[in-house]
Amino acid sequence: MAVERTLSIIKPDATRRNLTGQVNAKLEGAGLRIVAQRRIRLTREQAESFYDVHRERPFYGDLVAFMTSGPVVVQVLEGENAVMANRDVMGATNPADAAEGTIRKAFAESIEANSVHGSDSAENAAMEIAYFFSGCDIVG
Numbered sequence: 485m486a487v488e489r490t491l492s493i494i495k496p497d498a499t500r501r502n503l504t505g506q507v508n509a510k511l512e513g514a515g516l517r518i519v520a521q522r523r524i525r526l527t528r529e530q531a532e533s534f535y536d537v538h539r540e541r542p543f544y545g546d547l548v549a550f551m552t553s554g555p556v557v558v559q560v561l562e563g564e565n566a567v568m569a570n571r572d573v574m575g576a577t578n579p580a581d582a583a584e585g586t587i588r589k590a591f592a593e594s595i596e597a598n599s600v601h602g603s604d605s606a607e608n609a610a611m612e613i614a615y616f617f618s619g620c621d622i623v624g
């Protein structure tokens with residue numbers, strides 16, 4: 485297995501409830517290393533562009549409104565098979581389907597307010613990381 489990097493976002497529902505540390509503990513418990521991290525407030529333009537792949541989906545407008553409703557924490561995670569390892573510890577998109585022990589099972593409020601985002605492939609991870617971080621921001 486290769487050491488990979490993936491992008492993670494702790495979403496506004498989780499920052500609002502002061503869960504950043506608890507989410508990070510689950511990420512680290514899954515063997516992922518937080519090699520870059522920044523708390524920011526997404527602009528509407530940033531959220532629209534980040535989620536451009538979902539532009540035609542019926543939930544796109546609500547998703548952009550939600551992601552700009554409060555602070556988020558953008559992170560680069562590093563580890564063996566990091567993309568899949570992060571998706572495993574996040575759990576299913578809909579918390580009703582998320583397995584015991586996952587972040588979304590523990591913390592998510594709904595399919596929209598689902599506490600975390602994670603890249604879905606190594607290719608998208610590279611693009612998503614570059615969207616928020618430059619190489620010198622990432623300290624492995």
Ligand code: CMP
Pocket residue numbers: 538543547577595596597598600601602
């Ligand atoms: P995320 O991994 O950030 O990628 C797109 C997001 O859209 C997803 O998590 C969900 O939070 C959100 N979303 C809202 N409604 C839906 C839906 N019906 N199906 C899939 N994703 C949804």
